[in-house]
Amino acid sequence: MSKLPFPHKADSLREILFHLHSYNGELVFTGRSLKEMNQNLAQISSENLHRDIVSTILGVDDFVIDRRRWLSEAIDDKHFAWIEKDPLGGMFTWFYFLSGCSPDIDFEIDNYECREGKWISIHKLRLSEPESADERLLSIKNMFDVSDTSTKNKISAITQIRNLWYKVKTPLQKEFSFLLSNKEIPDSLIDTLWVHAIEDGFPTFEFSGTMPESRKLALPCMYHFWSANEKKHILYTLKSKSYRINYTLSNKTKKTVTAKIDPEVKEKLERILVSRGVNIHNLVTHWIEKTYETLKNKISKRNKIIHHLTELPYV
Structure with missing residues (x-):
């Protein structure tokens, strides 16, 4: 019974x-x-x-x-620990399935357990489109939980994906360093780059995330699983657009200063720039700030002396 x-x-x-x-x-x-x-x-x-x-x-x-x-x-949470520590790895796993990839399955095991040996479609999961890394990890776990294959195949599959990620992680991060290395990149820039990437041909694989942080992680993964021959050229174009947009945003409030100097003075200035390893913007900014602080201190001392003299009693 x-x-x-x-x-x-x-x-x-x-x-x-x-x-x-x-x-x-x-x-x-x-x-x-x-x-x-x-x-x-x-x-x-x-x-x-x-x-x-x-x-x-x-x-x-x-x-x-x-x-x-x-x-x-x-299967145990420990098999997903690498995703928990690496949001980009989680997005990579998400796109692995979105792009139509499928891990190897030992069908003998599944046939013995009377299983179909199939992975469920991401679009049939109960959660709405995950936007945060935590939500995406939960959805990935859910996909593994409800797929009709053995736990042995599930463990083998997540291990396959992890090994593939470790293999491509470094070169992919290097390719997208213009996007991933900048932690303070404005949301507006990410959304703008997203629009440009889609217009240039990046495949969405039906990814519907709308939050800037999701799109920031999605772009490298879309690129990786894209099989187009011209994708390197398109990525180069996207990088150029990123630098131009970022330059415009960072210099939006800056003022231009024009000055005519004698040739010998210009030569000395160029030597200073080379020896210090800085550009003229940083050098002029440093000189102005330093000179301003010096003048401010002198004026403050002078005012203190004047104030002290005015308080002295008449003789």
Whole structure:
């Protein structure tokens, strides 16, 4: 006689999404925490919409969850630790599946376990398009959880993707250093570059992220999985646009100063620039700031002396 499933209330977003997947409705959730997800589910339940499935997830009334099914499908979080530490690696994994790639599967194992040996489409997951690195990691875990393949194949697949990422990570980061190395890049610049990239032919692979941080991570991944022969030339064009836009933004509030100097003075100036390894903008800025501080200190001392003299008693 088989054992009855023991009562259990889902205690993680990952587990909730796993149980929700078996429902054939059109529910899509955007809960960003376990508390928020449970509140959303409770609200749906109280409105008598999809009450059975919601009550099952919440573990209320007479419904229970058979956690053995969850434990038999989920692989340990440790296999996703590298994604948790590397948001770009997470986006790479996302685009790996978006672009139509598929990890190798040992079909003998899946046939033995009566599985189809298939990966579920990203577009069939219960979460809305993930925008943050945490949401994307949760969606990746959910995709692995609900795909109809053995846990051995799941572990093998995430290992394959990790090894591929480690192989291409450094050259890809170097190619997009103009975008990735600047932590303070304006959101407007990222959105502008995104528009230019799409217009120049970058494939979206149906990626629908709209937040600048998502697009910043997506562009290198779109480029990597793009098979176009001319993509290096297009990337060069995108880099040039980035430098021009960034230059315009950074110099938007700066003023131009023009000065005519004697040839011998110009020669001395050029020698100073070479010996100090700076450009004329930085050098003039330094001189102006230094001279201004010197004058300000002299004026302050003079004012103190005048103030002191005015307070002396008449003799």
